[in-house]
Amino acid sequence: MITMDNIIREGNPTLREVAEEVCLPLKEEEIVLGKKMLEFLKNSQDPEKAEELHLRGGVGLAAPQLDISKRIIAVHVPNSDPEIAEPTLSTVMYNPKILSHSIQEACLGEGEGCLSVDREVPGYVVRHAKITISYYDMDGKPHKIRLKNYESIVVQHEIDHLNGVMFYDHINEKNPFALKEGVLVIK
Ligand SMILES: CC(C)(C)[C@H](NC(=O)Nc1cc(F)cc(F)c1)C(=O)N(CC(=O)NO)CC1CCCC1
Numbered sequence: 001m002i003t004m005d006n007i008i009r010e011g012n013p014t015l016r017e018v019a020e021e022v023c024l025p026l027k028e029e030e031i032v033l034g035k036k037m038l039e040f041l042k043n044s045q046d047p048e049k050a051e052e053l054h055l056r057g058g059v060g061l062a063a064p065q066l067d068i069s070k071r072i073i074a075v076h077v078p079n080s081d082p083e084i085a086e087p088t089l090s091t092v093m094y095n096p097k098i099l100s101h102s103i104q105e106a107c108l109g110e111g112e113g114c115l116s117v118d119r120e121v122p123g124y125v126v127r128h129a130k131i132t133i134s135y136y137d138m139d140g141k142p143h144k145i146r147l148k149n150y151e152s153i154v155v156q157h158e159i160d161h162l163n164g165v166m167f168y169d170h171i172n173e174k175n176p177f178a179l180k181e182g183v184l185v186i187k
């Protein structure tokens, strides 16, 4: 199973590579990898398992963070309503692609972090507010979905990893908390 020891940290050149698309039909090892990535995220959000395995609570993971330069991401976004156990988005995406996006931009009010970055980097990470993406799931089935709010931010953060982009590349160096007119701040 995947633990923090398998996650490479900034400075490893793989995090700055453009990852390769996977071919269909998916190889067995690529399906197993996807399952393990999703399992890591679920474990990391389970208090007992996270403590036992020393995991940081994760909502998304990209294959390059495991030193595997392939266009595979996993996302497991819990429902903001603690009453609802069902996650709002929980899936593995093969060859995810942003087809279109809103003009409106958005950022997380608390800024971003990264499982591959062992330091705080303060500042707003401005992204598209809404995106339409295509991807293949573990069964090789094509999907085209629209995402907004937190899910949209998470998927953009993960797709960035497939293109060698880190969240702090988006932060305004002169004024990390500068915000243009009309950028949606997500709580
Ligand atoms: C880097 C870390 C702080 C661990 C971040 N988690 C997070 O922001 N909050 C969180 C954690 C949970 F478990 C459950 C929950 F609802 C919220 C995260 O997983 N990532 C994923 C990552 O590093 N992928 O490469 C960073 C996030 C910043 C914005 C989107 C993803």
Ligand SMILES: [Zn+2]
Binding pocket: 113, 114, 115, 116, 157, 161
């Ligand atoms: Zn990250």
